[in-house]
Amino acid sequence: MFEQxxxxxxxxxxxxxxxxxxxxxxxxxxxxxxxxxxxxSTKDLPNMTTLEQWLLQWNHILASVTYMHDFPLWMQYFPKIIFLVINKSGSGVISRDELRVFYSSFLGFDTQRVGEVLDIAYNNMTSNGDHPLRYRVYYLCFANFLLGRHPHGPGQLLFGSFEGSPPYSTMFPVDYSALNCPTEKLEQYSPHKKSNRHSVIV
Known part of the structure; x- marks a missing residue:
């Protein structure tokens, strides 16, 4: 069905x-x-998977993943396929209109929902139009979608909004308290260290 x-x-x-x-x-x-x-799982449902099994398998995959190239090969090819699907013109750059068509015709968003998410998604993925949505940029957005630990970043809206998304006005909050924080108390960033912060650090 998905392939078709x-x-x-x-x-x-x-x-x-x-x-x-x-x-x-x-x-x-x-x-x-x-x-x-x-x-x-010990459950046996032919040609099906339960939500519990789905989450267990994702947990198994993500436990050993830090970068996109750590994913199984099929997953590494998936963003390229989706990019080619959206970029129907074959120009190598996803346009705002192509993203709109993908949201409405493929994902089935109604006009109101497309209107709510389209500009925000496209502006986030292109840095307000400064960077054309070529495959390399889309690939980074897809990596953010899969690997982002918090619901912030352009990957959040790759497939439109989802249940539990924070209000768009709170995307990329900036924590200015770091400017007045003593050097010895600053948190050093590490992809392997969980941080207590929930915002972008200046």
């Missing part, structure tokens, strides 16, 4: 290279979340 929807939206032919890669990605997904589910 993407293929139909992107209008790929049976012999297209993109469709072959998409099928490999889908096969990797099935093997990861459905075929291998029995190793993480």
């Amino acid at each position: 929807r993407l293929r139909h939206f992107a209008d790929w032919s049976d012999n297209s290279a993109e469709l072959h890669v998409l099928r490999e990605v889908q096969q990797g997904f099935v093997e990861t979340f459905i075929t291998n589910r029995q190793s993480l």
Whole structure:
């Protein structure tokens, strides 16, 4: 179903290279979340996975991941496939209108929801239009979507808003208290160290 929807939206032919890669990605997904589910749970539901099994498998994957290249190969190809699906013009740059069509036609957002999220999402992913949404930029947004520890950053709106998203007005809050903090009390950033801060540090 997922393959068919993407293929139909992107209008790929049976012999297209993109469709072959998409099928490999889908096969990797099935093997990861459905075929291998029995190793993480005693439940046996043919061709299905429960929410608990889904979360357990994601926990298993993310436990050893720090960078995008740590993910299984199929997941590393997934952002490229989604980028090609959205960039129907083949220009190499996702336009605001292409993102709008993806939100409305593929994700099924109604006009009101598209209006609420489109400008915010596009501006966040392009730094207010300063950086065209080429694949490299989209790839970094996708990495933020998968690896971000807090609901901030352009990856938050990659597939539109979701339940539990903070109000858009609070995105990227800045904690100015660090300016007046003694040097010995400043928290040094480390990707492996959990911080008590919930905002961008100046």
